[in-house]
Amino acid sequence: MKINKFLLGAFALSVGFASCSNEEPIKGDNGGATDGEKYVTVRINSVGDIGSRADTDNDFEGPAEGSSEGNVTKENIRFYFFTADGMPFVMSQTGVNGTVNTNMVKPDALNVSNTNGDEKTSLEAVLVLGAPEKYVGNRPAIMFCVANATDEAAFEQFAQKRLDAIPDIEVNTPGEWSKFRMTSSTYKEGEGEGAKVIYYTDISDNVKDTKDAAMANPANIYLERLAAKMRVKGLGEYTVMEKNEDGTLATAQYKIRDENGTAITALKVNLLGWEPYMTANSCYAVKNIDKTWTNTSLFNGWNNADLHRCYWALDPGIVSPNNNTIPLYDNNKFKYGNYDENKPTENIVYTYENTSNQPASVTDRSTKATAILVKAVVKLEGSDEGIDMVEWGSDYFTLEYFKAIVVEAYNADKDVTNQATAKDVVLKKNTGADARSNTWYATVKGDDFKRFSNISWWQNGITSYFVNVEHLGSKYGVVRNHIYDYTFNNVVGLGVPGDDPVNPQDPKPSYLAARVHVLNWHVVSNSTILQ
Known part of the structure; x- marks a missing residue:
């Protein structure tokens, strides 16, 4: 024996x-x-x-x-x-x-x-x-x-x-x-x-x-590692751009009406900070893959047996609930800033795998794909303060001037004893079933005045940009042991000024000897224009 x-x-x-x-x-x-x-x-x-x-x-x-x-x-x-x-x-x-x-x-x-x-x-x-x-x-x-x-x-x-x-x-x-x-x-x-x-x-x-x-x-x-890691560079101030028909960028010019008339001006946007959005609540302890996957059915180079790695995975499909809101106006959020390689433990976010949700585009807010949500403030050229601005009927107004227009229309139907002032105008969020997302309507003296509705409102210039995390091979998602390294290099449009987590209507890896190797992070780098 x-x-x-x-x-x-x-x-x-x-x-x-x-x-x-x-x-x-x-x-x-x-x-x-x-x-x-x-x-x-x-x-x-x-x-x-x-x-x-x-x-x-x-x-x-x-x-x-x-x-x-x-x-x-x-x-x-x-x-x-x-x-x-x-x-x-x-x-x-x-x-x-x-x-x-x-x-x-x-x-x-x-x-x-x-x-x-x-x-x-x-x-x-x-x-x-x-x-x-x-x-x-x-x-x-x-x-x-x-x-x-x-x-x-x-x-x-x-x-x-x-x-x-x-x-x-x-x-x-x-x-x-x-x-x-x-x-x-x-x-x-x-x-x-x-x-x-x-x-x-x-x-x-x-x-x-x-x-x-x-x-x-x-x-x-x-x-x-089961974890993936996200980090961002490129927060800061940009001139708002627009896309030409050939895809090139040019400085956007906005016509903004105020008490002095209509000014044609460029706008600045300051990217203040970012937050992860739709992160996984759990994952499989062992990376799950399908042995029938091929380079043709998934994407080229998704598996590398020589390196003991693969670059895609299945997940349980459980992510943080969206709660029907984005914390755009929460001053305790958007605490992550620019990643600095000299401070590698700061301004990073860890998360688990999320691959089962495939959005229609990089800015699509309608899925539970893991995303990067960026908070920003829109400013006039030369100003350090955010501009309180609305868009109504495809025109832009300073908030105070827009209130004056609302009051003028309101007072036209009232006798002299029921006249209102601009201080009586308050904007309320549209919450009806048929309302456009992230829009407001006017009230005067507490009464709805929905003649003025579907208003987009940059409250003190606050806005948001949304980026679904891109993996490899035209896939969206995050996979364990990967770093998602984002660099923002320009901004197109004014973002979405609201906290609804939906698309805007106009989308802008005998002895027995064994060696144990801890596989290094696999870096997926993306340079992108926010829009």
Whole structure:
């Protein structure tokens, strides 16, 4: 009878260590191998770039300096073992140098080594499995990994499950992003009937009779963050532009009526800040993809098995409710400013996957696609204050002058004792079923005067611009382990001056040695004109 022994050492990984120490793996009570014994060694590397570019020609970027985006500690990582047919491989509760919960193992020691001086690729922590327990006629063939779950219960939800049940597990968006949950990366391998979705590591050929043989033939474990990251550059002041028929831009000229007549003028818009909109409440713990997807059915380069990555995913379809309002007039919102690479932990937003909602255009507000909502203020040239302005009947007016026009029309139907002044005019939001979105109507002395309705009102110049987040291959959405890096470079039109989250009517990635790699962020960059 052969005896397979398992001893659990441990590791922790923090991507980007400033210095490393060389330590030997922890050995069991009988550190040398005996006839028939099989040992497992897990070696973890910080992977660096894993190739500088993907087929999609978008950059990769490491964890932000000063953040916990790449941190993994011995307290916050678990390994899950399965048999070749995907059944949980139940390990012994005794004789293991670590904590065992059925097929889940928590390591309990850190051993870091740097074998060739390359900090980016050679930081290694070694986990040794072995110990005097008999797993007669059976050994683990598959390994799955989870890091940075929120608590022990969140780790345990993966334990004692069949491998094929793992992709069905959902996790909720954390209240704060102090830990970055990671799981084994997902990608497609092969095509046609032989295609497989890979979200685990096959360790069947990496179990060796000697430690040295195992170290020379490590099984690689790749981890990817569940989070995506959004950031924006280009907030600030712009001259409002218009599009010519040939698509070129020109300075827009607005005719604005006030008590002095009609002024033809350019307008400025100051982009004040931004907020994420329609972010996911949950996602699958393991990236879900469809093995039937191809470059033709999805988009070219969506999968890269060589880099252990794919660039699209399925999601549970649960996003934050829109509550029928955009917080345009909430001074506590729109707190995110320009991203500064010298301050990489500021002005960023993390979110989970949202891919099931495909809007009709980049400015379409009618879906639950994840978007960037920008607050701005419209100003006259040379002014530091927002212009209180309305549009009615395709004409623009200062608010006070428009009130004077309303009063004049109101008083024309009243006798001398019922005359009103401009102070008696108040604009109310249109809320009727047939009302145009984000419009107002006039009241005088508290009475509706809907002769003046369908009014667009830039209250103190406040307006909003809306950008659905674009992925790759003409897809909208956010996918885990991606950075959505936006640069605004111009502004067309005056935006939408209201808080209805609908379209305006006029739309303006034996021993056993395994390396664990934390996949770097995949950057999707977009330069866009707000309109």
